[in-house]
Amino acid sequence: MPAAHEPIHEIIRAYRAAILAKDVEGFVDLYAPHVRVFDTWGVWSYEGRPAWREMVRGWFASLGDERVGVDLSDLQIAVATESAVVTAIVTYSGVSAEGDVLRSMQNRVTWVLAREGARWRIVHEHTSAPVGFDDGKVILQR
Amino acid sequence: MPAAHEPIHEIIRAYRAAILAKDVEGFVDLYAPHVRVFDTWGVWSYEGRPAWREMVRGWFASLGDERVGVDLSDLQIAVATESAVVTAIVTYSGVSAEGDVLRSMQNRVTWVLAREGARWRIVHEHTSAPVGFDDGKVILQR
8 A cells, every 4th residue: 555545544433433432523623624525415415513523413313223344446646746536336234232234325435635734634525325326316226 | 627637528528529520439449348337218227338439339320410509507526636527417418400499408427537547538427317206207308
């Protein structure tokens, strides 16, 4: 793994850990104050960290005693001096309190990161899943 | 407008012009050979220009004597030395041979561009529209 990629993998690990722990502030801290998020579900755009925090708070609160595991595949990372771009297929798995996988769905994810001094934050996130031409329904498994 | 943004606006103009003219090669020339496209419709990922060319060829061929107009709003551009990121809401309008707007739909678009010597090309495109939580149907108007 190129050394330049290490801080990016660190962000990915922190993203997985924050979701697994339902840690709202740990999650939101991965994002820059002026982040723009194009999310898969229901809303055209979240502009800024406060709007994104509200989404995340509602998501984590909705999970009850379930947890969510995150796995990335087809990962591509491009790192420059001050910015980086990550694209991947992401699988979100709902896991019961007993550790059983109850359901899973896949998304495409694009992350744009910017370096702020010693650390990196996500300045743009775009998640989606493709939509069927004929029925306009989202396709959540590749 | 910052001078650094001018080559990016040039790409956007060329994107609109190639779609309006249904110019397959002009369109594909805006993309880097190893482009990765996460498109709104039906397919998880197009990997590389040949795969993307086939999609575009089919799209333009399906239009008959209609043409497609492209408008961007909520545009954000970030340019670094060798890369740039564009996010926006894009409206695609189907226009009849007589000039009447027959239909339109909106998408979110993310473009990542890289500089190759004097010119810029799109190395990653992600388009999507949000999906309704309750019915899983794509929402094509903001």
